[in-house]
Amino acid sequence: MRRGLGAVARVRLVLRGREREQTVLRDRLSRAAQGEGSALVLRGQPGVGKSALLDDAARTAGEHTVLRTRGVESEAPLPFAALHRLLRPTLHLLDEIPAPQALALRAALGETTEPVGERHHVFLAALNLLSEASAQHPVLLVVDDAHWLDDGSAAALLFLARRLEGERIAVLFAVRDDEQGAFGVAELPVLDLTGLEEAAADLLIADQTEGAVAARVRAELLAATSGNPLGLLELTRALTSAQLAGHDRMPARLPLTEGVERAFLDRYRRLSKSAQTLLLVAAADDSGRGRTIALAAQSLGAGEVAWDEVEGSGLVEVGDESLTLRHPLVRSAVYGAATSSRRRRAHRALADALAGSPDADRRAWHLAASVEAPDDEVVAALDDAADRAARRGGHEAAAAAWTRAAELTLDADARAVRLFSAAGSSLAAARPDETERLTRAALLDATDPLLRVDLLQLQGQVEWNTRSLDEGCATVCRAAAAAAPHDPTRARVLAMLAAALVSFGARLPDDVPAPETITAPPGPDAPASDRVAQHLLDGFVAAHRGAWAAAADAMTNAWNVQLGPDAPPLLRPNLAIAAMHLGDDERAVRMHDLQLRTARDAGAVNMIEHALTRGVVFRIGTGAWTEAVAQAREALLLDQNLGLDPLTAFPTAELAVLAALRGDATTAPALRDLDAVLEHHPPRGVVTGLVRDLAAWARALQPGVPPATAVQHLEQLHLPVIRWLSALDRVELAIAAYRSDLARAWLDELRGFAQGTGLTWARAAVHHGEAVLGNGDVEASFRAALDWHARSPRLPARARTQLALGEHLRRHRRRADARAPLREALTTFETLGAASWADRARQELRASGESVRRGEDRVSTELTAQESQVAGLVRQGLSNKDVAGRLFISPRTVDFHLRNVYTKLGVTSRTELAALPPGQL
Amino acid sequence: MPGTPRTFVGAAMFLLDRPVCRHLEAVVTAELERIPGLAVVDLNPRTGSLIVRAGEPVDRTRIVALLERLGCHLRE
Numbered sequence: 003m004r005r006g007l008g009a010v011a012r013v014r015l016v017l018r019g020r021e022r023e024q025t026v027l028r029d030r031l032s033r034a035a036q037g038e039g040s041a042l043v044l045r046g047q048p049g050v051g052k053s054a055l056l057d058d059a060a061r062t063a064g065e066h067t068v069l070r071t072r073g074v075e076s077e078a079p080l081p082f083a084a085l086h087r088l089l090r091p092t093l094h095l096l097d098e099i100p101a102p103q104a105l106a107l108r109a110a111l112g113e114t115t116e117p118v119g120e121r122h123h124v125f126l127a128a129l130n131l132l133s134e135a136s137a138q139h140p141v142l143l144v145v146d147d148a149h150w151l152d153d154g155s156a157a158a159l160l161f162l163a164r165r166l167e168g169e170r171i172a173v174l175f176a177v178r179d180d181e182q183g184a185f186g187v188a189e190l191p192v193l194d195l196t197g198l199e200e201a202a203a204d205l206l207i208a209d210q211t212e213g214a215v216a217a218r219v220r221a222e223l224l225a226a227t228s229g230n231p232l233g234l235l236e237l238t239r240a241l242t243s244a245q246l247a248g249h250d251r252m253p254a255r256l257p258l259t260e261g262v263e264r265a266f267l268d269r270y271r272r273l274s275k276s277a278q279t280l281l282l283v284a285a286a287d288d289s290g291r292g293r294t295i296a297l298a299a300q301s302l303g304a305g306e307v308a309w310d311e312v313e314g315s316g317l318v319e320v321g322d323e324s325l326t327l328r329h330p331l332v333r334s335a336v337y338g339a340a341t342s343s344r345r346r347r348a349h350r351a352l353a354d355a356l357a358g359s360p361d362a363d364r365r366a367w368h369l370a371a372s373v374e375a376p377d378d379e380v381v382a383a384l385d386d387a388a389d390r391a392a393r394r395g396g397h398e399a400a401a402a403a404w405t406r407a408a409e410l411t412l413d414a415d416a417r418a419v420r421l422f423s424a425a426g427s428s429l430a431a432a433r434p435d436e437t438e439r440l441t442r443a444a445l446l447d448a449t450d451p452l453l454r455v456d457l458l459q460l461q462g463q464v465e466w467n468t469r470s471l472d473e474g475c476a477t478v479c480r481a482a483a484a485a486a487p488h489d490p491t492r493a494r495v496l497a498m499l500a501a502a503l504v505s506f507g508a509r510l511p512d513d514v515p516a517p518e519t520i521t522a523p524p525g526p527d528a529p530a531s532d533r534v535a536q537h538l539l540d541g542f543v544a545a546h547r548g549a550w551a552a553a554a555d556a557m558t559n560a561w562n563v564q565l566g567p568d569a570p571p572l573l574r575p576n577l578a579i580a581a582m583h584l585g586d587d588e589r590a591v592r593m594h595d596l597q598l599r600t601a602r603d604a605g606a607v608n609m610i611e612h613a614l615t616r617g618v619v620f621r622i623g624t625g626a627w628t629e630a631v632a633q634a635r636e637a638l639l640l641d642q643n644l645g646l647d648p649l650t651a652f653p654t655a656e657l658a659v660l661a662a663l664r665g666d667a668t669t670a671p672a673l674r675d676l677d678a679v680l681e682h683h684p685p686r687g688v689v690t691g692l693v694r695d696l697a698a699w700a701r702a703l704q705p706g707v708p709p710a711t712a713v714q715h716l717e718q719l720h721l722p723v724i725r726w727l728s729a730l731d732r733v734e735l736a737i738a739a740y741r742s743d744l745a746r747a748w749l750d751e752l753r754g755f756a757q758g759t760g761l762t763w764a765r766a767a768v769h770h771g772e773a774v775l776g777n778g779d780v781e782a783s784f785r786a787a788l789d790w791h792a793r794s795p796r797l798p799a800r801a802r803t804q805l806a807l808g809e810h811l812r813r814h815r816r817r818a819d820a821r822a823p824l825r826e827a828l829t830t831f832e833t834l835g836a837a838s839w840a841d842r843a844r845q846e847l848r849a850s851g852e853s854v855r856r857g858e859d860r861v862s863t864e865l866t867a868q869e870s871q872v873a874g875l876v877r878q879g880l881s882n883k884d885v886a887g888r889l890f891i892s893p894r895t896v897d898f899h900l901r902n903v904y905t906k907l908g909v910t911s912r913t914e915l916a917a918l919p920p921g922q923l
Numbered sequence: 924m925p926g927t928p929r930t931f932v933g934a935a936m937f938l939l940d941r942p943v944c945r946h947l948e949a950v951v952t953a954e955l956e957r958i959p960g961l962a963v964v965d966l967n968p969r970t971g972s973l974i975v976r977a978g979e980p981v982d983r984t985r986i987v988a989l990l991e992r993l994g995c996h997l998r999e
Binding site: 075076288333334337338342345346349370371372373374375376406408409410411412414417421439440442443444446447 | 924926927928929930931932933934935936964972974976980982983984
């Protein structure tokens with residue numbers, strides 16, 4: 003029998019017929035060396051030669067620093083295990099990257115016991131570290147068996163692979179075509195590896211045997227393996243020389259993977275019992291670490307002799323301190339062949355071998371695989387592993403460990419507590435479906451009332467954020483009702499949340515108590531949190547009924563109570579939401595900006611996204627459109643950069659509205675973007691109504707839409723906040739479409755709001771509407787509107803009234819009187835960058851006899867979204883490092899974009915860039 | 924790794940890779956409940972979501988094997 007093939011021999015053999023692929027890889031590497039970094043996924047069947055190509059690329063990488071890691075199936079529950087191996091040679095550069103990122107990375111790799119906080123900082127740290135490492139020599143990252151990467155490492159490497167613009171980094175992944183695990187290749191370029199051509203296959207067969215191989219046999223081998231090199235190798239080796247020569251019959255054909263596994267298994271079965279035990283232990287551990295395997299195998303009776311035997315089997319590679327199975331298919335074959343009791347014993351032996359070692363996580367999982375019944379010791383080990391994983395930001399691993407611990411817990415409530423922890427971690431890992439399943443399972447067990455409230459609240463949160471607003475709201479009501487007898491404050495806060503969801507369009511089924519019926523109002527001396535919750539609850543309920551005076555009173559009361567720092571976390575965001583309902587722009591902008599600052603300080607990505615997108619809504623009203631566009635774009639980039647695709651609909655809809663309000667040439671592409679996003683990532687949960695309304699508004703405003711069609715779009719608006727923002731459009735377009743009935747109804751609705759809340763912009767809009775409808779003295783109505791506008795922050799609406807007044811005066815041959823309001827309108831529209839409105843104001847001014855210079859067309863600079871965002875932040879005075887931190891990219895990529903910006907805009911320095919007028923970007 | 928022993932008590936969740944018909948739903952439920960101590964809590968034929976509950980220790984791999992034998996493969 004032949005000795006096992008060493009790694010080098012295998013490479014030489016498998017690399018027959020791979021010239022095309024080698025050229026592709028070489029090209030990637032040389033482009034990376036010139037600062038055109040990229041990632042590539044090699045995908046194919048087991049045994050098709052992915053590892054061999056990776057080895058070849060690493061060996062011939064020349065000037066590149068090669069960093070390698072691989073996914074290991076048994077490491078799935080060990081957070082950042084594969085990333086740690088990859089980065090180890092670069093960790094001496096940690097001082098070169100921003101301190102908070104370095105801290106986060108150290109914590110994630112388990113080098114400190116600090117909690118990680120936001121794990122995107124870990125990802126960014128890895129990127130910046132490698133970017134630093136590439137300063138001297140370009141870097142090649144080689145990641146084999148990416149389908150088995152632990153979830154944390156997979157997320158980090160995918161993050162990295164999407165950000166290689168301008169980096170001197172090439173990344174090569176190998177992934178099986180039949181398994182993907184946490185590693186989704188969707189956005190990465192893929193090179194599919196298929197079997198060898200006939201000529202290369204014949205050479206490979208010839209490499210395996212000294213005797214002649216009949217043409218018929220070669221053809222049969224090629225057909226059976228489709229040219230898969232490992233298959234060719236193993237099936238050829240499994241044949242006798244008589245079979246190869248075509249004298250004896252060939253064995254029955256099996257599917258490829260099964261056939262190769264069978265070939266490995268035949269060899270495994272020829273080994274002694276103790277050698278088989280050693281291989282089983284190696285398969286069960288899969289870390290390749292010789293000492294652990296030796297200790298465990300020894301305790302099961304497999305000693306020195308077994309080592310010698312397996313080394314000669316061709317199934318393993320033995321190093322100084324390592325024992326590695328030759329191919330993952332050896333592992334699956336060996337492990338699959340063992341009975342479950344033998345597997346358990348192997349895991350137990352491995353756990354014992356790891357006792358007292360720093361590998362407590364690995365030990366916990368071996369223990370978990372070794373028991374036949376619930377076991378407190380094992381549960382404690384898994385709890386510890388879960389705690390450690392959560393601290394390191396390994397949320398998937400924490401969820402898995404807590405789930406496993408729950409499965410081994412006898413007491414039902416204790417089990418539910420662990421499932422609740424698992425659910426929280428899976429939510430942090432952005433796996434809402436898993437969260438939902440875990441909470442559902444936990445609710446089967448939980449009897450403790452407050453634990454049930456926790457579970458219902460979490461379940462509701464998943465629903466109203468990522469799925470059905472109605473279902474989510476119903477679940478929150480159930481949580482509030484469950485809390486009411488035990489914790490009235492909690493119940494009140496939850497009822498308030500439910501009322502807020504109802505005010506955004508949630509509909510409750512009949513069997514669920516209405517939010518306002520769940521708790522009795524607190525006394526006047528109740529703690530601040532209780533009073534605020536009740537005021538908000540009253541306010542949201544009133545707003546939903548259209549009782550605006552009551553809503554305004556209640557919400558003002560809520561704002562006037564001072565909340566302590568330990569107030570329930572649900573209260574503050576809902577105080578800001580209340581400001582949205584009341585259209586109190588200045589308060590709302592203030593609250594959201596505070597939220598944004600807090601979120602940025604904490605580096606809390608979801609909160610940043612939340613504060614950005616909500617803040618934009620009010621800026622649409624106040625006319626801070628440049629800021630609004632910048633914030634919506636930042637939110638969108640954040641969503642895209644961090645893979646939060648389901649959130650993209652909201653900022654995209656905001657950008658479409660802003661483009662349509664400006665009425666410039668970007669409207670059509672912005673609406674096309676919106677259509678595409680709505681098709682691929684329809685909004686879910688609580689923002690659904692907002693996105694739907696914003697989209698309808700943007701469609702109504704697009705240039706060239708007949709008024710009747712525009713009105714049809716505007717009739718789709720459901721949420722008061724968007725109905726108020728679009729108040730002037732609604733009334734004016736309804737009149738233009740000869741629908742004065744609608745205009746009147748909409749105006750009545752607005753009047754109710756204006757009288758109830760007393761808000762200046764609302765009162766102004768009512769007078770404007772009355773003028774447009776021709777009620778009473780038109781000029782007086784416009785002037786009354788302008789009086790209110792003077793005290794309102796909504797600049798665009800003010801300019802619209804000035805324009806309308808000017809038009810009215812000019813039509814009544816009072817050209818001189820018309821000029822003043824028209825001039826003011828023009829100035830505002832120009833400042834806002836509202837092209838079509840400015841044109842209209844200019845035409846009117848000319849018609850009123852004033853000579854007006856032509857408007858400057860906004861120069862389309864064709865900056866990409868990323869470029870214009872970088873340019874915008876640099877203009878604000880941020881350093882490249884700060885811009886990088888803000889956009890979750892590396893400073894090198896910032897520099898890359900900035901150079902493109904310079905070229906496109908024809909500037910040569912930051913100072914020149916900062917001096918450009920805003921219209922240039 | 925598939926096949927790693929995984930004894931559990933209490934609830935366990937499985938996701939089948941496709942919806943199941945009424946007939947298969949009944950067969951799956953009956954077969955699973957022949958395992959001592961095991962009860963099917965919820966099998967949603969439309970989504971393929973399955974929740975079982977074990978009153979005494981059961982190895983999850985045994986359930987997976989049984990499901991596969993009935994032609995129900997699991998989603999990852």
